[in-house]
Structure formats: structure tokens, C-alpha cells
Amino acid sequence: MDAIPIVGGTGALGWGLALRLAQAGHPVVIGSRDAGRAEEAAAKVRAKAGDGADVQGAENADAATRGPIVFLTVPFRAQSENLTNLKDALTPGQILVDATVPLAAAVSGKATRLLGVPQGSAAEQAQEMVPGGVAVVSALHSVSAATLGDPGVTLDEDVPVCGQKKDDKARVAAVIGSIPGLRPVNAGALETARLVEGLTPLLISVNIRNKTHAGIKFTGLPEDLWA
């Protein structure tokens, strides 16, 4: 149980994350509804990540048992169903890293608009749905899937991380920060995820106006962020 599971890892964000984590030397398990599709995606990561990449595919619930820090990278319209399917797979002590963004695109609306979520944010919806003892940490909303999935692009941006406990955030930050060019930043409590989830439609709007795949950086931060 020491790999990094990515539930929904056949999607663009999850796949790019798998690629970068594999390149950083982590064993990765790509999860999908269909184990065959998961293995196909894993094979593509192995081909692109280079020699020695340890990337496997598995059905989502199986994948979720393979490591202490589980990434969830699914569209908002599939988040609830995925979490229901993980109820018997996740165990106390695990961390679920939620990257879900409640874009209005989930209901055929614009990708520059954010839906209201009854719990406050997609991350808080995830926290409500995971088994007791599983902590949700929110991260990776502002990293472009296109950029992440292209190994030719040098990353240089920040990743706001929200959650209730600093220790949990620091563990997630260590994983994300092992990818060259990504700097995890403690952005506050889990409820702050609402504001971070809003970065995605904002960046999409900036991208449309400026024809790019923008990320974000915070200015004025000290050197040693997780001391």
C-alpha cells in the first residue's frame, strides 16, 4: 500500500498527474470504472514517462486501496457517484485529495461559471461523503490538464492546498511538491476550497481572452512554506 492511486485517472487532469508523478519516481495506480481502460491509460503513461515508470491500471475501488493518499480527479457531475463507489474501499487514516471543480459545464452551462454546492464546495461535499476517519484535502484546481499532460512543458506555478489539518496538507504538499515546478501553498481550511475551486473558471476565462493555458502564482511568499 505505497503507491499513489488516482481515481478517474483516465481523464485529462488525472492522466497528466499520473505522468508527472511517475516521472518524479512514484509508483502510480490509475483508476477507472473499467479496469481495461485504466490499464490502457497506464500503458500510455509508461510509454511517455520513460524507463522505469511504475504505473498500473485498476478499477477505481481497487485502485483506492493501493496507497495512503488517494487523488480524485473526476468531473463534478461524476464526483458523487465516484465517492459512493469508494465507500467500502477507503479506510480510516487515508487522505482523499479532491480536485473536483463544480463548473456550470457539469449541467451544460459555461466553463467560466461556478455552480453553487450545498456543502459550500466540492471538497466539502467530498468530506461529507467519505467514510469516517478519511480526511479530504483540496488541491490541483488551477493546474492546466493540457500543461500537466505534456512532458515538453516546464511547469512553474503554485498549487493552493486546503484542508482541516496542517499535517494532512503537508503530506499532500510533499507529494505534489515532488513534481518539478509545482509549489504547494497552504491556502487555509477546507471551506476555502470554494474560493480555490473558483480559480478554475477564472483561469478558463483568462485563457479564452489571452489564448493560453494559464496557471497561478502567489507573490510575496516566504521561502520555507511548510516549516
Add this chain to the structure above:
Amino acid sequence: MDAIPIVGGTGALGWGLALRLAQAGHPVVIGSRDAGRAEEAAAKVRAKAGDGADVQGAENADAATRGPIVFLTVPFRAQSENLTNLKDALTPGQILVDATVPLAAAVSGKATRLLGVPQGSAAEQAQEMVPGGVAVVSALHSVSAATLGDPGVTLDEDVPVCGQKKDDKARVAAVIGSIPGLRPVNAGALETARLVEGLTPLLISVNIRNKTHAGIKFTGLPEDLWA
């Protein structure tokens, strides 16, 4: 009518903006409810901005007539009252640059939380309240008042600008971009102001965790943003 009026310019953000605009060579009119307090704040800018700074003080409604691009830098709880008071002062063709952030602090809540606004954003509330023919452009939410008001700090950050017309945004961008170290970025339509207004409580949360006055930067933008 070629100065830059700042309604609410005695507050921290407005005062810092006045200082930076004066240093950039613009004539500035600081507005306040009280003309005496406005003149006091203007004198402090003149003292700090150095020789030749052209900064005056005036009552808000008077100030608002002194230039084509009027900045509104007031707390959310005072935004509506201020706009009511400007109804007879603003004239068609003027641009109102709204920097209002609907922080929950306006109702004694946390500064890391954003209030819901019936119109969608504080900027859209402003657009609803200004006289016909006055365009609202939303900007300056992510720039720290403390940083702006300290001439010893070298600025180096982005300023997302939202509005309905690119020409209006470009005119505002030219003013903001004349301040060394501030890069205005077209962030989309006026409704996107909701997401940009959310940057302020996010930055406040980041500041609390990391003991700083953070700003934001977009990565991956092209060189010539307003071409």
C-alpha cells in the same frame, strides 16, 4: 476633467492607489464624505509621493466629476450608499472602476469568507446602480492595500480586469499598468468579477497561513496582453 478620482480614497486601498498613481505622474483627486478629511489624505500623499505630485481632496460626488475613469475603493457595507450618492455626479461615458469585495467581514463575519450578492458580484451590483451610460469595470481586488501604500515595496503582480467591453477594460488597464510592477490582465466579462472578488478572501487566508501580503500572478500569458 482629466484627473483620476478615487471615491473612498481615504481608505487603505484608495490611499495606496492614490500614492502609486501620483508617483506615476497622474493628477489624482481623493474623494471622501468629508472634504476636510479628503484634503488631509491628499496632503499625506503629496508628502510621501515627492515633488510635483498633483493630488487634491474633494467631497466624493465632487471628486467623481473630475475625470473620465473613477475608482471606487470602499468597503462592501458602504458600496450601495456611495453609489446612491454618486447618481447625480456620474455622467454617461464615464467608467467606474469597482474594487469592492463582498467579504463576510462586512457583516462581522470572517475576512476569509465571501458573501453572496444578489446580482452575482459587487461589480454587477455597481453596474445596476450607476446611471445609464456609465460602464463598470472591476479591478484591483488582489492588490494588498498595505503593499500599495508602502512606497518602499517594489510591486510585481497581476491585476485581473473584468468588464463587458474590451475597450473600457483597455482604458482602465492603461491607467493601472502605468503603475510600475502592476500588470493588468483581461479576465473576462463583468460576471467573472465574482471569481476575482473571491481572490481577496483567498489571499487573506493565504496571508494568515504564511504571514505575508501575497498578490497573484498568472503564468503562461503572452507578452502583449492588450494588443
